[in-house]
Amino acid sequence: MKEIKIGIIGGSGLYKMEALQEVEEIYLDTPFGKPSDAFIVGTLEGTPVAFLARHGRNHHLTPTELPFRANIYAMKELGVEYLISASAVGSLQEDIKPLDMVVPDQFIDRTQQRISTFFGEGIVAHIAFGDPVCYRLAGIVANAVERLSLPEVALHRGGTYVCMEGPAFSTKAESSLYRSWGASIIGMTNLQEAKLAREAEIAYATLALVTDYDCWHPEHDSVTVEMIVENLHRNASNAQQVIQEVVKTLVTRPPESDAHSALKYAILTPLAQVPVATKEKLQLLLAKYIE
Ligand SMILES: CSC[C@H]1O[C@H](OP(=O)(O)O)[C@H](O)[C@@H]1O
Numbered sequence: 329m330k331e332i333k334i335g336i337i338g339g340s341g342l343y344k345m346e347a348l349q350e351v352e353e354i355y356l357d358t359p360f361g362k363p364s365d366a367f368i369v370g371t372l373e374g375t376p377v378a379f380l381a382r383h384g385r386n387h388h389l390t391p392t393e394l395p396f397r398a399n400i401y402a403m404k405e406l407g408v409e410y411l412i413s414a415s416a417v418g419s420l421q422e423d424i425k426p427l428d429m430v431v432p433d434q435f436i437d438r439t440q441q442r443i444s445t446f447f448g449e450g451i452v453a454h455i456a457f458g459d460p461v462c463y464r465l466a467g468i469v470a471n472a473v474e475r476l477s478l479p480e481v482a483l484h485r486g487g488t489y490v491c492m493e494g495p496a497f498s499t500k501a502e503s504s505l506y507r508s509w510g511a512s513i514i515g516m517t518n519l520q521e522a523k524l525a526r527e528a529e530i531a532y533a534t535l536a537l538v539t540d541y542d543c544w545h546p547e548h549d550s551v552t553v554e555m556i557v558e559n560l561h562r563n564a565s566n567a568q569q570v571i572q573e574v575v576k577t578l579v580t581r582p583p584e585s586d587a588h589s590a591l592k593y594a595i596l597t598p599l600a601q602v603p604v605a606t607k608e609k610l611q612l613l614l615a616k617y618i619e
C-alpha cells in the first residue's frame with residue numbers, strides 16, 4: 329500500500345470530503361480493534377490523504393464509544409505523519425461566535441470513561457503533553473483559514489478546548505465553571521486523539537467549527553443537536569476548503585514536529601524487558617526504537 333502522510337478525521341457533520349479523488353475504501357483491523365469506519369483514501373490536490381469519519385459515516389458511535397486507539401493506530405499503519413481533526417464545538421466566550429473557527433492550543437480533560445494511552449501491559453511511557461497540539465501544524469491550519477478570508481467566519485488562533493464525556497451536553501453550572509477557568513470552546517472528542525497521536529508520534533491539530541454558545545449565554549438558546557447540524561451544514565464546505573489549503577502547504581513545506589520524536593525519551597521500561605506480546609502489539613510505535 330502507498331504511504332499516506334496526511335490524515336483527516338471528520339467529526340459531526342463532516343462524514344466525507346467532497347474534493348477527494350481516486351477514492352478507495354479501506355477497512356483496517358488493529359491490535360486495538362476496528363476503527364470507527366472504513367478509511368476513505370484518495371487524493372487531494374494530487375496528494376494521497378486518508379479520511380476517517382470519527383463517529384462512522386452514519387454517526388452511530390457516541391463519543392464514549394469511539395475506538396480512539398484503533399483510529400490512531402490505523403492512521404499510523406497507513407503512514408500518517410500529520411493528522412488534522414475537524415470538529416464541532418460549543419463556544420464558552422462571547423467573542424467566539426457560531427460559524428467562527430478556532431485552532432485551539434490547549435485542552436482540559438473532563439472525560440471519565442476512556443483509555444487515553446497505548447501503553448501498559450509491561451511497558452511504561454510518559455509523553456510530554458504540555459503543548460498538546462503541534463504548534464507548526466496548528467499554525468498552518470490557522471494560516472489556511474486566514475488566507476481563505478471566508479465570509480462570516482472569524483478565526484481565533486489558540487484557545488482551550490474542554491473535552492467532556494457526553495453524550496448529554498453540559499449543565500449551566502458546568503458551562504459557567506469552564507468559563508470561570510477561561511476555557512474557550514467545548515467538545516467531546518479531541519483530547520484522546522491528541523494524546524494518542526502524540527504517543528504515535530503523529531503531529532496533530534484541530535480545526536474547531538463553532539456551532540453554538542453551549543448553555544451559558546443569556547441571549548442565546550441552549551445547544552441542541554438541531555442547532556449544531558444547521559450550523560455545520562453552513563460551515564462544512566468552508567472546513568473542506570481549509571483542509572485543502574492545509575494539504576497544499578503540507579505537500580510543499582512539511583514542517584518539522586516535536587511530535588515525530590515524542591517517544592525518544594518517554595519510554596521508561598527497558599525494551600528488552602517488555603513482554604513479547606506487548607512488543608508485538610506496539611510494534612508499529614516501537615519499531616524505530618528497537619535495534
Ligand atoms: C453532534 S452534537 C455533539 C458531538 O459533536 C462534536 O463531535 P465531533 O468532535 O466529532 O465533531 C462533539 O464532540 C460531540 O461528539
Ligand SMILES: Nc1ncnc2[nH]cnc12
Nearest residue numbers: 416417418514515542551
Ligand atoms: N456545546 C457543546 N458541548 C459539547 N460538544 C459540542 N459540540 C458542539 N457543541 C457542543
